[in-house]
Amino acid sequence: MSEGADGVRVAECDTQHGCITCGDEALPMRVRRIDEDRGLALCEDAEGRRSSVEIALVEPVAPGDELLVHAGTAIGRAA
Amino acid sequence: MMRYVDEFRDAELGRALAGEILAGVEPGRHYKLMEVCGGHTHSIYKYGIDDLLPGNVELVHGPGCPVCVIPMGRVDDGIAIAHQPGVIFTCFGDMLRIPGSNGSLQDAKAQGADIRMVYSPLDALRIAKANPDRDVVFFAIGFETTAPSTALTLKRAKAEGVTNFLVMSNHVTIVPPLRALLDSPDLRLDGFIGPGHVSTVVGARPFEFIPADYGKPIVVAGFEPLDVLQAVHMILRQLAEGRCEVENQYTRVVPYEGNRRALEVLAEVFALRPHFEWRGMGFISQSGLKLSDAYADFDAELKYAVPGVRVADPKACQCGEVLKGVIKPWECKVFGTACTPERPIGTCMVSSEGACAAYYNFGRFAREREVV
Numbered sequence A: 001m002s003e004g005a006d007g008v009r010v011a012e013c014d015t016q017h018g019c020i021t022c023g024d025e026a027l028p029m030r031v032r033r034i035d036e037d038r039g040l041a042l043c044e045d046a047e048g049r050r051s052s053v054e055i056a057l058v059e060p061v062a063p064g065d066e067l068l069v070h071a072g073t074a075i076g077r078a079a
Numbered sequence B: 001m002m003r004y005v006d007e008f009r010d011a012e013l014g015r016a017l018a019g020e021i022l023a024g025v026e027p028g029r030h031y032k033l034m035e036v037c038g039g040h041t042h043s044i045y046k047y048g049i050d051d052l053l054p055g056n057v058e059l060v061h062g063p064g065c066p067v068c069v070i071p072m073g074r075v076d077d078g079i080a081i082a083h084q085p086g087v088i089f090t091c092f093g094d095m096l097r098i099p100g101s102n103g104s105l106q107d108a109k110a111q112g113a114d115i116r117m118v119y120s121p122l123d124a125l126r127i128a129k130a131n132p133d134r135d136v137v138f139f140a141i142g143f144e145t146t147a148p149s150t151a152l153t154l155k156r157a158k159a160e161g162v163t164n165f166l167v168m169s170n171h172v173t174i175v176p177p178l179r180a181l182l183d184s185p186d187l188r189l190d191g192f193i194g195p196g197h198v199s200t201v202v203g204a205r206p207f208e209f210i211p212a213d214y215g216k217p218i219v220v221a222g223f224e225p226l227d228v229l230q231a232v233h234m235i236l237r238q239l240a241e242g243r244c245e246v247e248n249q250y251t252r253v254v255p256y257e258g259n260r261r262a263l264e265v266l267a268e269v270f271a272l273r274p275h276f277e278w279r280g281m282g283f284i285s286q287s288g289l290k291l292s293d294a295y296a297d298f299d300a301e302l303k304y305a306v307p308g309v310r311v312a313d314p315k316a317c318q319c320g321e322v323l324k325g326v327i328k329p330w331e332c333k334v335f336g337t338a339c340t341p342e343r344p345i346g347t348c349m350v351s352s353e354g355a356c357a358a359y360y361n362f363g364r365f366a367r368e369r370e371v372v
Helices: B001-009 B013-024 B038-046 B070-082 B091-099 B105-110 B121-129 B145-157 B175-183 B195-202 B205-213 B227-240 B259-271 B293-298 B320-324 B355-366
Strands: A026-033 A042-045 A049-053 A066-070 A073-077 B031-037 B057-064 B089-092 B115-116 B134-140 B165-171 B191-194 B218-220 B247-250 B270-272 B275-278 B280-287 B289-291
Touching: A026 A049, A026 B134, A026 B218, A049 A066, A049 A073, A049 B145, A066 B195, A066 B218, A073 B145, A073 B195, B001 B227, B013 B070, B013 B227, B031 B038, B031 B195, B031 B227, B038 B057, B038 B195, B038 B227, B038 B355, B057 B175, B057 B227, B057 B320, B070 B089, B070 B105, B070 B134, B070 B165, B089 B091, B089 B121, B091 B105, B091 B205, B115 B275, B121 B134, B121 B145, B134 B145, B145 B259, B145 B293, B165 B293, B175 B205, B175 B280, B191 B227, B195 B205, B195 B259, B205 B218, B205 B247, B218 B227, B259 B270, B259 B293, B289 B293, B320 B355
Parallel strands: B031 B057, B031 B191, B089 B115, B089 B134, B134 B165, B191 B218, B218 B247
Antiparallel strands: A026 A042, A026 A066, A042 A049, A066 A073, B165 B289, B270 B289, B275 B280
């Protein structure tokens, strides 16, 4: 774990889980809180890691929704 | 663990599906299926999916790892920008270790360039806002999965009037390299496992040319072990029934028409380059994205002179053949000896989605598999 640019704890790239940004794979994350002013949502993955996520492509979202997040952007909804 | 994931890792269901696949294959026929996406390559090796398949069903790896297809010349161009006075250069972690012709970004960082790893382009924009007297360049890379993230960040930068945020775009599109592969005479494929998360953005429709023009099945698939097994089953069933069409195994996530808002933002922020170089595959027409005229002020390549020199891949490295599925990672002359994840020669050994790194990390003990 390390500090991301905004102080949110994020995962290192590692070969066991795959790189969270560089591959063609998105991760399911659950919406915890929505920051309407900035158009971002604070989301949490299955292992409790949190990051702020761009939600322009999947709005409207509500806390509890599960999103597919890739490179800090929600590109779809996880079923 | 989320329910979402557990359902698709059930070992009992996996064995049952493997049994159905075995019952459905024609003995004596060899099936060669390509998984397009590096994320699938990673899952296949991580979960040992190929060990569950009959010996005559072979999975070959495609060009779908964005890090692996970056040619050396583009790395050199990025390093040249990173060395410009006052520049903060940002990129994803995997990019740092990709060798250019004269070292990697990591080496440039050791030599004093201000290079920072980010997890999203939004992180890079934040760095730009915190350093208004410096130019912050984001080395953008990825297929249509990642390109919307770059596009939305550029829209945000424009809306907020941030003028010191720049992008060096290396984004690529998935259809042109697939067409190039299908036109390649040295590769005989029976079907494709389609990329699940590229398709979340572009939909399944863009792959219709594969059955229409080339008569091959493609099944868009998710990334859990059962997703991949089910996709293999669906492709083999199409072949057995003499069908070829686009099927969507990943309907829980992928809409057939894709994400309309994402496609709109891509069309606004990016424009197709006439051609773009792919490692091991050469120049492919209309396969790369540059910033559109409306976003020219944010284009790092217009602001900074880059060498733009084409650099041949190292002779010993066979990433090109690996990326086209012509050889397996372990058939490369330098695999696991001169080329390892710690000291990569080729791009495929760097990213965890790269076929060589995935195989090196997960699959190296199971490689003696008899092909019927």
